[in-house]
Amino acid sequence: MKDEDIFDEMWGRHETLRQPYNLFKHWFDGEEPARLRAKQREAEELFRLTGITFNVYGRAEAEERLIPFDIVPRIISGLEWQRLSRGIEQRVRAINAFLHDIYHGQEIIKSGRLPERMIADNDAFLPHMIGVNPPGGVYTHIVGIDLVRTDDNQFYVLEDNARTPSGVSYMLENRETMLQMFPELFASNRVKRVETYPSDLRSSLSACAPPGAGSSPTVAVLTPGIYNSAYFEHAFLADQMGVELVEGHDLSVVDGRVAMRTTQGYQPIDVLYRRVDDDFLDPLNFNPDSALGVPGIMDVYRAGGITIANAPGTGIADDKAIYSYMPEIVEFYTGERPLLENVPTWRCSEPDALAYVLDNLEELVVKEVHGSGGYGMLIGPTATRKDIAEFRKKLRARPANYIAQPTLALSTVPVFSRAGLSPRHVDLRPFVLVSPQKVNITPGGLTRVALKKGSLVVNSSQGGGTKDTWVLED
Amino acid sequence: MTMQLTIDHTTTYRFEEPVHTGLQQLRLTPMTTHFQTVSNWVVYVDGGHLDLGFFDHHRNHVDLVTLDREATEVVIRCRGDIETTDTNGVVGRHFDPAPLWLFRRQTDRTRIGPAIRRLARQVEGETELARMHNLMAVIAGAVEYNTGSSAPDWTAEDVATEGHGVCQDHAHVFIACARELNMPARYVSGYLMMDDREEQDAMHAWAETHIEGLGWVGFDVSNAMCPDERYVRVATGLDYPDAAPVTGTRIGGSSEALSVQIQVAQQQ
Amino acid sequence: MLGKTANGLYWMYRYLERAEATSRLVETGQRIALTRLGSSDAEWRSILQTAGMLQSFEASDEEVTKDAAIDWMLRSRANPSSVLTSIEGARQNARLVRTALTHEVWEAVNGCYMTAREVLARKVGERDLPKVMGEIRQRTALVRGATHGTMMRNDIYNFARIGTFLERADNTARILDVKYYVLLPTVMSVGSSIDNVQWETILRSVSARGGFRMTYGNDYDPGDIASFLILDRRMPRSLAFCVGKIRDNLEHLCRTYGTTPESLARVSYIQDRYLTRDIDSVFDDGLHQYIQTVLSLIGGLGAQIEIDYRFYE
Structure with a gap:
């Protein structure tokens, strides 16, 4: 890709400073690079001491890594954000309506908008959810929508995260770190607050409690345990919300409720924010070998005795094969044109699409339908011939397992490097809270940045970093 | 064309080692439909207690039973009357x-x-x-x-x-x-x-x-x-x-022995 | 509070206390080796035994040398009570109970862990030993300070303290169990330099030389030492002090929770029956017998606390 193909969020396409970065640029020019370098190190020390780390799968337990943090904020104007958040809200409402429909009448299939096999042949469809009415009608209490930008006014949804989106703790800690290190920046720029997220999360979850829960429902966070890659975040959120952080073996079904073992006996839980996958949630009803879950929790759930956030079975909405139908889904349930665009997607299950993809592998990104974290993915333009040949084989063997998309010219935002400000590709994951009363979108979200020059892979598991994300008050 | 049936069904589990913790789902409650009318149907459990009931995704009535700690015998008994009609299947x-x-x-x-x-x-x-x-x-x-x-x-x-x-x-x-x-x-x-x-x-x-x-x-x-x-x-x-009528999970309670007694009688 | 959280707090502070106790024993050992001319390997055997690590060390098939013993006590991952594994254990439990800790305590324990990993990454040479031990002790002291300065005096604090004092009582009792024979009046030979060294070892291993001098002057008397370590409630590592503290903590929990569990009865029994008497009657009962009884009662108390407060399912 040539430089002029790429939109830089600070400099646009033609080296003209974009308005949201005015004050920042002014500040930056007045700073000594040496001081900023020292600040960058200070930030890392802060992260290490606070223990903001993630565990790397398949390595020794002691392997806790920092996600690199870059001190240059990613800045979005209030107007840009307003447009984006309308689109996000529309999409999240549609996802929720879709989930309700899929586990009830399946009108969207009857209407012919979505082929039956997309659900019938999909492992993410959870029969145990059929006919369940989750408290408050909410399926996806917490959603992360992954966005990429290619131009001034062009955002695309790359992926919906409707199961257990992670990363919100980095959004919060990044802001906290910036506030501590550069308080003067926040005095001059009017940046919308993200710090209320934990209390918003708690009230949003409480608002989804089962009807019998009373005025202050008991909320708890369920973690797979300290070896989970996101354990820091689980502990962080429980701490910030002021609720218990529990593991499966702390919980039992007692007197028809899910209850936690406390020093004073069992105490029932009303809302469980679980960070454990469906499969492992209930060894009585799902994977009998799971030691992470709570036997019988699905029974209590079906009986209306607990809220599980997110609801089991929401994976059917963020499956990459379903993703390609999101424009139809948004229209079907909201009756409106989608405000946010999907990346054009070829479903390799369709022969014509497959043929096109096989012919153009060098230019496309191919993704596994059920993969995540940037694994099992081919990025045509940077792939070796051998990689491409291998993927060609895989595609021919199991075409329905893959989708393909054009390689987007992701926008860049500068990072602070030895050479000063250098552009690096970014994406954005805003976090959305859903309750019966409202859809609450935290202004900004998590900006992930590919730290290698020219790289499009922003995943932290593959060397990506993060930035503080600012939405300005206009 | 119609028939009055009385059913009495007892399932007994015996464990050599006492149960530590255990749960059982019971699908033992027939529903009234246009070809069967259920009355006086009751389920009792000895060595455990009925914690909750719900309808599963096939609209079966399910009872969840928590086994008593240290139980060495669990008896599940259900009984009731049913009037049935022949609909040729x-x-x-x-x-x-x-x-x-x-x-x-x-x-x-x-x-x-x-x-x-x-x-x-x-x-x-x-x-x-x-x-x-x-x-x-x-x-x-x-x-x-x-x-x-x-x-x-x-x-x-x-x-x-x-x-x-x-x-x-x-x-x-x-x-x-x-x-x-x-x-x-x-x-x-x-x-x-x-x-x-x-x-x-x-x-x-x-x-x-x-x-x-x-x-x-x-x-x-x-x-x-x-x-x-x-x-x-x-x-x-x-x-x-x-x-299945009974499915469960259990810690402890090894060497399970199961016996089932069912009586299906036509009321005279 | 979750039973698991109580358990995690208890173990976090037990491990911290253990790390301190072990590092103190390493220093004591080195100190004695310096002041003695003869073979010090036998002394290291005794130190390992005092730390409760002799069996596991022997199982590792290494010869008892000064270097091997120090490394085993400080850094060995095969040794579940080495300073390094203890600090890792403390930090692991701190992660588990992070929501119960203040930010300051978490940072202190995380900082302690990072320091320990750094200074214990390689074998510690004799010359560096005092500096390394000093750094670690400073770090654990920082955790204690943050605990005192920032934690609410609620059930969280009390479980943390119970862990601290149970471990400490256990350590002191074990030192007495291994070294009881030098405290017996029958072998007392006043002025013998051998015994002086032994007595000093005991006092050093509980950081009590200064305290003892302050109380009894410069003359070591085994009866005084025994009394000081067992019965003196002013001495923060004595059995009476530790058990008294555990009793206070349990009473606090009883008031908070409105229950009177079995463990409170047990701690009262230990205190009233064994720690409120004079040292002569202890000697009359037989010092060794007495210490073993107290050691097993303290073990039983720990197990009862786990049951009473539902540490495990």
């Missing part, structure tokens, strides 16, 4: 929350292999109904009813390969073949009034398939007939584990 329109396509999905227990495929290929008939009757006959001819001759975890393919089994196995083979023929099919667990005796040592099982125009229709391969007024429908599912 026709259960009727599909109005469950589960979509029909779900019943075309094979499960671990009905996953097909060459033996099932061979059976399905033999099926003939002009209409769906005729083909399903023919399927029942084909299976009855190929899989001999023989108590104690199969293992409880056999798959349909195992049964079709071995050529013998009990009612559960017949039902699995029927379901697997019907689905192979692209017909929605499901497993039914229930009771059967026997003409020659009241005491039984197991529940009965049969299959249902969805036929255009009729809806769900039952087929009992073991007795080579469609259910009549002697049949009581208790629970349905995609296969046995989905509809």
Whole structure:
């Protein structure tokens, strides 16, 4: 890709400073690079001491890594954000309506908008959810929508995260770190607050409690345990919300409720924010070998005795094969044109699409339908011939397992490097809270940045970093 | 055409080592429908307690039982009266929350292999109904009813390969073949009034398939007939584990011994 | 509070206390080796035994040398009570109960862990030993300070303290159990330099030389030492002090929760029956017998606390 193909969020396409970065640029020019370098190190020390780390799968337990943090904020104007958040809200409402429909009448299939096999042949469809009415009608209490930008006014949804989106703790800690290190920046720029997220999360979850829960429902966070890659975040959120952080073996079904073992006996839980996958949630009803879950929790759930956030079975909405139908889904349930665009997607299950993809592998990104974290993915333009040949084989063997998309010219935002400000590709994951009363979108979200020059892979598991994300008050 | 039945069903588990913790799901409560009216149905448990009840995704009534700590014996007893009507096996329109396509999905227990495929290929008939009757006959001819001759975890393919089994196995083979023929099919667990005796040592099982125009229709391969007024429908599912009368998980309580006593009597 | 959280707090502070106790024993050992001319390997055997690590060390098939013993006590991952594994254990439990800790306590324990990993990454040479031990002790002291300065005096704090004092009582009792014979009046030979060294070892291993001098002057008397370590409630590592503290903590929990569990009865029994008497009657009963009884009662108390407060399912 040539430089002029790429939109830089600070400099646009033609080296003209974009308005949201005015004050920042002014500040930056007045700073000594040496001081900023020292600040960058200070930030890392802060992260290490606070223990903001993630565990790397398949390595020794002691392997806790920092996600690199870059001190240059990613800045979005209030107007840009307003447009984006309308689109996000529309999409999240549609996802929720879709989930309700899929586990009830399946009108969207009857209407012919979505082929039956997309659900019938999909492992993410959870029969145990059929006919369940989750408290408050909410399926996806917490959603992360992954966005990429290619131009001034062009955002695309790359992926919906409707199961257990992670990363919100980095959004919060990044802001906290910036506030501590550069308080003067926040005095001059009017940046919308993200710090209320934990209390918003708690009230949003409480608002989804089962009807019998009373005025202050008991909320708890369920973690797979300290070896989970996101354990820091689980502990962080429980701490910030002021609720218990529990593991499966702390919980039992007692007197028809899910209850936690406390020093004073069992105490029932009303809302469980679980960070454990469906499969492992209930060894009585799902994977009998799971030691992470709570036997019988699905029974209590079906009986209306607990809220599980997110609801089991929401994976059917963020499956990459379903993703390609999101424009139809948004229209079907909201009756409106989608405000946010999907990346054009070829479903390799369709022969014509497959043929096109096989012919153009060098230019496309191919993704596994059920993969995540940037694994099992081919990025045509940077792939070796051998990689491409291998993927060609895989595609021919199991075409329905893959989708393909054009390689987007992701926008860049500068990072602070030895050479000063250098552009690096970014994406954005805003976090959305859903309750019966409202859809609450935290202004900004998590900006992930590919730290290698020219790289499009922003995943932290593959060397990506993060930035503080600012939405300005206009 | 109608029949008054009284059912009394006791399941006893004995453990050599006491139970530490355990849960059991009971699918033991028949529902009132247009062909069976249930009255005075009660479920009691000794050595555990009923914690909650709910309807599962097949609209079965499920009771969740927590086993008592240190229990060495758990007794589950249910009893009640049922008035049944003969409908020639026709259960009727599909109005469950589960979509029909779900019943075309094979499960671990009905996953097909060459033996099932061979059976399905033999099926003939002009209409769906005729083909399903023919399927029942084909299976009855190929899989001999023989108590104690199969293992409880056999798959349909195992049964079709071995050529013998009990009612559960017949039902699995029927379901697997019907689905192979692209017909929605499901497993039914229930009771059967026997003409020659009241005491039984197991529940009965049969299959249902969805036929255009009729809806769900039952087929009992073991007795080579469609259910009549002697049949009581208790629970349905995609296969046995989905509809089983008792499923559970337990820590402690090793060396389980199970005994079942069932009485299905016609009221005089 | 979750039972698991109580358990995690209890173990976090037990491990911290253990790390301190072990590092103190390493220093004591080195100190004695410096002041003695003869073979010090036998002395290291005794130190390992005092730390409760002799069996596991022997199982590792290494010869008892000064270097091997120090490394085993400080850094060995095969040794579940080495300073490094103890600090890792403390930090692991701190992660588990992070929501119960203040930010300051978490940072202190995380900082302690990072320091320990750094300074114990390689074998510690004799010359560096005092500096390394000093750094670690400073770090654990920082955790204690943050605990005192920032934690609410609620059930969280009390479980943390119970862990601290149970471990400490256990350590002191074990030292007495291994060294009891030098405290017996029958072998008392006043002025013998051998015994002086032994007595000093005991006092050093509980950081009590200064305290003892302050109380009894410069003359070591085994009866005084025994009394000081067992019965003196002013001495923060004595059995009476530790058990008294555990009793206070349990009473606090009883008031908070409105229950009177079995463990409170047990701690009262230990205190009233064994720790409120004079040292002569202890000697009359037989010092060794007495210490073993108290050691097993303290073990039983720990197990009862786990049951009373549902540490495990």
